[in-house]
Amino acid sequence: MPAFLDHASTTPLRPEAAAAVVEELGHVGNASSLHSSGRRARRVVEESREALAEAVGAGVSEVVLTSGGTEADNLGVKGLYWARRAADPRRRRILAGAVEHHAVLDVVEWLAEHEGAEVTWLPVDTVGRVDLDALAAVLAEHADEVALLTLMWANNEVGTLQPVQRAAELAHAAGVPVHTDAVQAVGHVPVDFAASGADSLALSAHKFGGPVGAGALVLRRGLDLVAVQHGGGQERGVRSGTLDVPSVRGMAVAAAAAVAELGSEARRLGALRDELVAGLLDAVPGVVVRGDPDPAGRLPGHAHVTVPDCEGDSLLYLLDARGVECSTGSACQAGVPRPSHVLLAMGLDPLEARGALRFSLGRTTTAADVEAAVAAFAPAVERAQRATRAARTRRAS
Amino acid sequence: MRVLAAMSGGVDSAVAAARAVDAGHEVVGVHMALSRQPGTLRTGARGCCTIEDARDARRAADVLGIPFYVWDLSETFVADVVEDFVAEYAAGRTPNPCVRCNERIKFAALLDKALALGFDAVCTGHYARVVRAPDGGARLHRARDRAKDQSYVLAVVAPAELEHSLFPLGDAESKDEVRAEAQRRGLAVAAKPDSHDICFIPDGDTRGFLRRHLGEQPGEVVDAAGEVVGTHAGTYGFTVGQRRGLGVDRPAPDGRPRYVLSISPAERRVVVGAAEELRVRRLLAASPVWGGDAPEGPVEVAAQVRAHGEAVPARARVVAGQVEVLLHEPLTGVAPGQTVALYVGDRVLGSATITTTARD
Numbered sequence: 001m002p003a004f005l006d007h008a009s010t011t012p013l014r015p016e017a018a019a020a021v022v023e024e025l026g027h028v029g030n031a032s033s034l035h036s037s038g039r040r041a042r043r044v045v046e047e048s049r050e051a052l053a054e055a056v057g058a059g060v061s062e063v064v065l066t067s068g069g070t071e072a073d074n075l076g077v078k079g080l081y082w083a084r085r086a087a088d089p090r091r092r093r094i095l096a097g098a099v100e101h102h103a104v105l106d107v108v109e110w111l112a113e114h115e116g117a118e119v120t121w122l123p124v125d126t127v128g129r130v131d132l133d134a135l136a137a138v139l140a141e142h143a144d145e146v147a148l149l150t151l152m153w154a155n156n157e158v159g160t161l162q163p164v165q166r167a168a169e170l171a172h173a174a175g176v177p178v179h180t181d182a183v184q185a186v187g188h189v190p191v192d193f194a195a196s197g198a199d200s201l202a203l204s205a206h207k208f209g210g211p212v213g214a215g216a217l218v219l220r221r222g223l224d225l226v227a228v229q230h231g232g233g234q235e236r237g238v239r240s241g242t243l244d245v246p247s248v249r250g251m252a253v254a255a256a257a258a259v260a261e262l263g264s265e266a267r268r269l270g271a272l273r274d275e276l277v278a279g280l281l282d283a284v285p286g287v288v289v290r291g292d293p294d295p296a297g298r299l300p301g302h303a304h305v306t307v308p309d310c311e312g313d314s315l316l317y318l319l320d321a322r323g324v325e326c327s328t329g330s331a332c333q334a335g336v337p338r339p340s341h342v343l344l345a346m347g348l349d350p351l352e353a354r355g356a357l358r359f360s361l362g363r364t365t366t367a368a369d370v371e372a373a374v375a376a377f378a379p380a381v382e383r384a385q386r387a388t389r390a391a392r393t394r395r396a397s
Numbered sequence: 398m399r400v401l402a403a404m405s406g407g408v409d410s411a412v413a414a415a416r417a418v419d420a421g422h423e424v425v426g427v428h429m430a431l432s433r434q435p436g437t438l439r440t441g442a443r444g445c446c447t448i449e450d451a452r453d454a455r456r457a458a459d460v461l462g463i464p465f466y467v468w469d470l471s472e473t474f475v476a477d478v479v480e481d482f483v484a485e486y487a488a489g490r491t492p493n494p495c496v497r498c499n500e501r502i503k504f505a506a507l508l509d510k511a512l513a514l515g516f517d518a519v520c521t522g523h524y525a526r527v528v529r530a531p532d533g534g535a536r537l538h539r540a541r542d543r544a545k546d547q548s549y550v551l552a553v554v555a556p557a558e559l560e561h562s563l564f565p566l567g568d569a570e571s572k573d574e575v576r577a578e579a580q581r582r583g584l585a586v587a588a589k590p591d592s593h594d595i596c597f598i599p600d601g602d603t604r605g606f607l608r609r610h611l612g613e614q615p616g617e618v619v620d621a622a623g624e625v626v627g628t629h630a631g632t633y634g635f636t637v638g639q640r641r642g643l644g645v646d647r648p649a650p651d652g653r654p655r656y657v658l659s660i661s662p663a664e665r666r667v668v669v670g671a672a673e674e675l676r677v678r679r680l681l682a683a684s685p686v687w688g689g690d691a692p693e694g695p696v697e698v699a700a701q702v703r704a705h706g707e708a709v710p711a712r713a714r715v716v717a718g719q720v721e722v723l724l725h726e727p728l729t730g731v732a733p734g735q736t737v738a739l740y741v742g743d744r745v746l747g748s749a750t751i752t753t754t755a756r757d
Contacts, residue, residue: 314514317425317466338469387513394509395473 002323003369005276007301007362008156008184009327014209014363017254021211024246031243032234041245048252055255056182056203057192058218064235065248068215069183069204073103075217075228075239076179076200077150081111082226084147084177091147093118095138095176097130098345101156103202104181105341108150117147127292128160128346136170143174153182153201154189157329157342157358158291159302161189168197177223183207183215187258188299189266193218200225205247209363210254214247269301269361272370276359277303279374284381290343290356301361304329306348310355310384318380319357324373329358355384398517400424400563403503404457404465406450408579408586409522409566411457415582416565417520418461424520426458426465429507431474432597453586460583470506477501479597483610486633489660490734493550493704494595500553508558518561523547526567527559528744535559536688537745540567549704552738552748555686604634604642616665618645621658621674632662637754638675638730645669656730676727678757682720682737682749691715691747698739698746700724702731713739713746720749727756 004012013021029041045065053060066072077094084091096108098121111117120138122130130151139146149171154161168178177199185191187208193201200223205214219225219238231240258265281287286308292298307315312328319326330340343353359373400422402414417424428451451467458465478497485492508519524540525548534556540546554562569575572591579587598606611633618627627645629635634642639657649655655669685691692715699708700722710725722737731754739746 313466313468314510317464318514320464321425383514387510390509390513391473391506394505 002320002325003372005324005326005359005361005365005369005373007365008207008299008358008360010206010212011209011362012364013206013211013250014254014257016257017210017250020253021246021250024249027245029245031245032232041243044245044249045243048248051252051256052216053218055252055259056186056201056218057194057196058201059194059221061236062193062218062221064217064219064239065243066215066217066235066239067213067241067244069181069202069207070103070215071229071239072202072204072215072217073101073179073181073183074107075225076181076202076219077104077107077148078111078228079225079238080148080177080179080200080223081115081117083224085115086226087224088144090145092116093120093142093146095120095122095135095146095149095171097122097151097162098124099128099130099155099157099160099342100150100152101181101183103183104150104152104179118145122151124345126347127297128155128158128290128342129292129297130162130167132163132166132170135167139170139174139176143176146171146174146176148177148179150179150181153180153185153191153196154299155291155342156184157340157356158304158346159184159299159360160292161185161297161299164196164198168199172197184299187255187262188301190262199223205251205254208254208258210251211247214244214251216251265363266300269365270295272365272367273301273303273359273361275367276361276370276373277305279370280305280377283374283378288352290346290348299360301365303359303361305357305359306343306352307355307357307381307384308352309388310381311388312354312356314384314387315355315357315380318383319373319376322372322376322380324376324380326373327358327360328356330356398422399515400518400520401507401511401516402426402463402520403507403522404428404454405522405592406453406457406586406589407522407592408576408584408589409524411454411461411522411584411586412575412579412582413520413522413563413565414457414463415461415578415584417563418463420565422518422520424461424463425516426454426461426463427507427511428454428465428467429470429474429502430467431471431478431502453589457584457586460585468507468510470502473506474498474502477506482595482597483607485734486607487611487662488734489632489662491636491732492734493736494597495550495704496553496736499551504551504554504558504562508561512561518563520563520565522566523551523564524566524569525551525564526743527562527564530689532689534689535562538567539740539743539745540564540569542569542571545569545572547704548740548745549701549736549738552736552745553686556688559688607631607633614662614665616667618643618667618669620649620655621668621670626655626669629667632660632665632667635660635667636730637732643667643669672729674756675729676756677729677731677754678724678727679755680722680724680731680737680751681716681753682722682751683718685715685718685720685747685749687747688745696741696746698722698741700728701738701740702728702735702751708738708740711739719752720747 029037031041031045179200180198183204186203199220201218206212227238290304339353404426524545526538614631658670659668695714700711701708738748
């Protein structure tokens with residue numbers, strides 16, 4: 001069994017969620033149908049919605065079920081942009097953190113390219129946290145033309161938590177609604193939608209032990225949103241499509257379980273993560289840990305490092321060959337790792353950013369996994385650095 | 398051995414990887430991403446730079462049960478192959494980008510990285526053989542199937558790199574055999590068409606590609622007597638021996654077809670003339686790569702100047718670090734920039750880049 005240290009990409013389905021999914025797969029019933037099978041399905045959906053709402057501190061009617069985090073982010077950002085622009089055509093500016101996930105980043109860029117949006121990317125500091133003074137300044141200057149602020153709850157690469165609540169206070173004072181991509185946060189750190197002040201929040205089931213293909217946009221009551229997907233008018237009319245009852249129930253079961261053990265898991269994973277980081281730093285000189293060093297300011301199970309004179313794809317291969325599964329952390333196109341926009345925004349130069357590795361710990365992670373990663377690290381780095389040197393020698397000759 | 402199988406997404410490299418697995422090697426598949434825009438999805442003739450090809454390669458690796466990775470070599474590919482291609486045309490020469498890719502990417506950047514990461518060899522789907530010389534050194538030989546033989550584009554690979562190269566298709570009887578084997582192994586690429594284009598010019602319009610990179614550089618087309626017979630938009634649109642698309646508005650006085658004889662980018666001039674003026678009997682070539690020690694005296698060889706051209710009998714000797722090749726039979730359409738590969742029987746004696754051609 002390889003040491004799976006890539007839980008931020010997806011984490012194993014919880015057994016109780018798997019059981020719930022399997023049970024529901026045996027039932028017929030469209031949750032929109034009025035007969036008894038339909039009513040049964042509807043009841044499962046609504047009970048699941050209640051459980052999910054409770055897990056994230058939201059009202060039951062605020063939960064809009066989607067096919068996952070990417071759809072929720074698309075709906076939140078596009079839906080808010082279009083609704084705000086329709087209400088006042090001057091509102092075309094989107095404020096977005098510079099380290100957002102591609103599910104937000106690419107949506108914002110698409111709106112800029114095709115829908116006339118102006119974008120202000122909010123800079124981040126060296127740990128990847130957004131600069132609230134920059135936010136205040138742009139709000140002071142442009143409040144009337146801002147459509148929305150979008151700011152992730154926790155960064156998927158370096159794990160840094162963003163000051164969503166304080167950002168929302170600033171935005172609300174200027175009358176600007178806030179979307180937050182909480183895909184990496186839900187089930188891992190306390191997420192209270194009501195207390196956060198966010199107006200919409202994206203979550204994804206498979207990041208906390210639910211099935212892939214399920215997610216939700218939590219949407220503040222009474223907030224206007226333009227639908228992205230049209231059809232049967234399900235989910236308050238903003239997200240049409242027949243509900244996937246088994247996945248919805250699996251998501252709710254997983255969310256409840258994850259939130260129930262959140263505190264103890266955070267302590268357990270935090271300790272393992274610290275051991276891992278200490279081991280990596282000890283094994284190889286020049287390794288730098290990225291993201292917030294303060295445990296209160298980051299996801300408990302994330303360990304992001306950059307290794308000098310290495311290509312991330314070499315490291316990934318060498319660790320994989322030694323039974324250690326992790327990630328470079330950045331998005332891939334056709335499987336090709338690119339220098340991470342997150343690391344570049346944090347001020348790293350592209351060469352440093354090339355040697356990025358993200359280890360993300362989760363529910364099934366053990367001390368043995370951490371030991372395996374630490375043991376494999378130094379020999380992998382040694383070889384990866386040799387490959388970089390070989391390339392340089394060839395180019396020089 | 399630990400073998401890195403370069404997998405383009407085509408049938409040849411997939412079967413080559415399969416044969417390496419069968420031979421008992423520990424094989425890892427790698428697809429080289431060579432394009433700056435990996436999102437480009439193209440259909441029809443195939444090369445090596447698309448999402449579709451990467452997926453085909455991945456599926457072949459799945460069927461073989463080997464690990465698979467995509468490595469980004471686009472930076473070095475653009476600098477060493479694409480930009481070199483443009484610069485060579487701009488200088489009035491005729492480059493072969495596949496030769497350059499083998500020289501600078503597959504058996505250089507990729508092989509270096511593979512060796513450093515702990516692999517013993519790189520395996521590709523080329524049709525060629527590596528044979529042990531009596532002194533134990535690795536020597537490049539033609540493939541068993543002369544029709545598919547690709548030793549010409551590999552002739553720039555030095556023995557030190559050949560030492561770590563595997564060409565499992567070198568002994569294949571024919572491409573049909575390879576396709577049948579792919580079918581038998583359940584590889585979905587069995588019926589995928591061969592790639593003929595330059596992979597970074599997917600629409601096949603080399604002149605258009607060069608125009609985009611070099612801009613319009615109009616000049617004159619003249620005959621051997623220096624008389625202007627037409628105009629052109631850039632000398633890079635021509636190669637020596639070319640007959641079509643010369644932009645000549647009147648026929649030759651003798652009514653016979655005209656061909657490009659030479660190109661002078663500095664004067665923006667293309668010289669055209671009759672077929673017999675294309676005949677080359679002597680050429681000089683630089684930067685030789687020898688499959689073993691350089692020959693000391695003149696040596697009788699067969700000289701080949703194109704990937705799928707005939708080899709003609711010739712005498713080669715080293716003169717001041719360059720190679721002089723006296724062809725016993727004339728060749729036509731030989732241009733500076735092309736590689737000349739020298740064979741003794743099936744063995745590649747060496748190769749060099751043509752700098753000068755002469756009719757006598």
